[in-house]
Amino acid sequence: MKKGSKIGIIGGGSVGLYSANLLLRNLENLEIDIIERHSSLGKKILASGNGKCNFTNKYVSPDHYNDRDFVAKIFKQYDINDTLSFFKKLGLIYKFDEEGRGYPHSESATSLLEVLELGLSDKVNSILNTTVEKIEVKENKINLHFDNTYKEYDYVIIASGNIASNLSSESNNNYLRFLDLKSREINPSLVPLKTIENLRDISGLRFKGGVSLYGDDELLHKEEGEVLFKNDGVSGIVVLQMSHYLNKHKRSDYHLKFDFVTTLNKQELKKYLSSKKDLLVEDIFKGLLNTKLAKRLLRESKINFDSRMVNSLREFEIELLVNLVKEYRVNIKDTYPFEFAQVASGGILVSEISDDLSLKRYPNIFVGGEVMDINALSGGYNLQFSWSCAGVIAKALIERSKEE
Ligand SMILES: Cc1cc2nc3c(=O)[nH]c(=O)nc-3n(C[C@H](O)[C@H](O)[C@H](O)COP(=O)(O)OP(=O)(O)OC[C@H]3O[C@@H](n4cnc5c(N)ncnc54)[C@H](O)[C@@H]3O)c2cc1C
Structure with a gap:
């Protein structure tokens, strides 16, 4: 990765915020934009765990997910211990209940979001109230279209989640059709x-x-x-x-x-x-x-x-x-319909994605979190998958910075 590389992150949720924090701490001279369609970052984090944010689970294993083999590959590269030590670095104090569920010590999702936002300081450009409508790959650059214009990036992280919950009533991943990726039909999950x-x-x-x-x-x-x-x-x-x-x-x-x-x-x-x-x-x-x-x-x-x-x-x-x-x-x-669901099952097929979470057909585009065809049981496992994806993506970009 060249100095001064531009990274566009689509979605200011758990994958987007965590990966931006990791990149800032490990690479210099980057330009990072987080493009978020809501008026603030991390809305779903605030809603998680009934506002308490069950952000991980001590007993997490690939068996808690719909595709154990794929998730095992991700956890091998970035696991719960990596996650906990990074949150510690960010200043989060956390605790576990008797079933292994991890929460911020304050039992408030706000604490977790605060440390993620503080970590970004003014080094990341958050473009709020803005929906990415189109993604276009042009030789070595990727154009993201929003607000009737477009911006050019060297790398893009697709972290736009999925349509579960009443926070996401309209479909947010329409832009993905421009990449023509194979995906599984989405359905509400963790739902009555x-x-x-x-x-x-x-x-x-x-x-x-x-x-x-x-x-x-x-x-x-x-x-x-x-x-x-x-x-x-x-x-x-x-x-x-x-x-x-x-x-x-x-x-x-x-x-x-x-x-x-x-x-x-x-x-x-x-x-x-x-x-x-x-x-x-x-x-x-x-x-x-x-x-x-x-x-x-x-x-x-x-x-x-x-x-x-x-x-x-x-x-x-x-x-x-x-x-x-x-x-x-x-x-x-x-x-029950999507607005009652905590996650969506379905999404981009893992067969489209390499082990470092870049797209096989577009190696400078990375994918993480719920936008993929991976979902888990309730208990902190879905957010742990987000942090691990963000960790794997950041590691891959750090590796590339050594090569180029
Ligand atoms: C009510 C509720 C409670 C939950 N509780 C828990 C819990 O306690 N523990 C747990 O592990 N999991 C929980 N989950 C699930 C967990 O929150 C998600 O799995 C996780 O947030 C997914 O992370 P993500 O980064 O992939 O997507 P998100 O966190 O959803 O982030 C995606 C972001 O991208 C933005 N976006 C989407 N499309 C575009 C676009 N085109 N342009 C710009 N921005 C875009 C969205 O607005 C959103 O902010 C809960 C979910 C819900 C709905």
């Missing part, structure tokens, strides 16, 4: 799921229990956690995780099964329910389940329980109730 069944009668109810995702009747993933019922679907961290597996496996028919009482196995539950022999059947779930949920399950059992006592239930009827509690099925119609 819509059900075919109407859940209005239990809407607002939360429970902690087991959740299993089935695709075409095959078990795809099983996990315990908190679920929130909505009028027309289900939410909660564990459901958001299920949406990741739903996108990863691509089946035609999905359903979820809930285990409302993980502390009792089927046999124990059967014994417990049978022991209530002197109660009316309508009271059988009292002391075990939320009242609204109990009503729904009894209704769905289709057992005629008017004035019947539990001891009149036949064995198959008790087993039916046990199954409703331990394997309650809801059928998935769809995911």
Whole structure:
């Protein structure tokens, strides 16, 4: 890379800000522009982790992503330890919770954004309220078109994220069509799921229990956690995780099964329910389940329980109730739309991208973060991927500066 090289970064989000900081600290005489379509930098960082910014995870591994092999190559070059030591250098104090999730010590995303912005000082030109509309490769230069004009760069970093969340209602990656890259269709991920069944009668109810995702009747993933019922679907961290597996496996028919009482196995539950022999059947779930949920399950059992006592239930009827509690099925119609999603699955195919994150066809253009066909589970893994991508891109540019 020649002295005085011009670098254009499309997008002032996590990849854009972190890579600019790394480049400034490692290379001299650069001109860096960050072109950002919003009126300020790092808007999504501020929204992350409910404003607390779960920026990494101690237990991060390539298995948390949709493409483990590709992510393993990235983490080999720039991992969580590199990330933590750089954030330390930038002045961020952080902490981890018992599940390994990393947060700024202040529990405020603002702290993380502040250190990234402070690091840029006045050495980086932030061009705000500006959308890159076209990208053009001309011999050794790359032209970025915005505001009815264009600017010429030696290197470009594509860090424009994807359209998940209500911060990005219009598609922001239209300019990518000028590069004619192969990409996978994008879908909302880490998003609530819509059900075919109407859940209005239990809407607002939360429970902690087991959740299993089935695709075409095959078990795809099983996990315990908190679920929130909505009028027309289900939410909660564990459901958001299920949406990741739903996108990863691509089946035609999905359903979820809930285990409302993980502390009792089927046999124990059967014994417990049978022991209530002197109660009316309508009271059988009292002391075990939320009242609204109990009503729904009894209704769905289709057992005629008017004035019947539990001891009149036949064995198959008790087993039916046990199954409703331990394997309650809801059928998935769809995911909620992009504005409810934390990330988008899909994006530029990794087959277009070299190990140093430059494009195979355009080696002076680099790509990082969510704009690629990489996404992860919830837990700090998506942002860790952003930091690692930025690290790999900066390393590649530093290497090139030695060659030229
Ligand atoms: C509500 C919410 C909560 C989240 N919480 C977490 C969390 O706690 N932990 C975690 O790991 N992940 C979380 N994520 C996901 C994480 O924020 C993203 O994966 C990550 O920010 C992606 O980084 P990026 O740099 O690729 O894209 P972004 O951070 O989205 O940055 C892209 C930037 O490019 C700009 N841009 C786009 N197109 C153009 C254009 N044409 N011209 C100019 N500018 C453009 C955008 O405005 C944006 O500022 C959350 C996401 C959301 C929506």
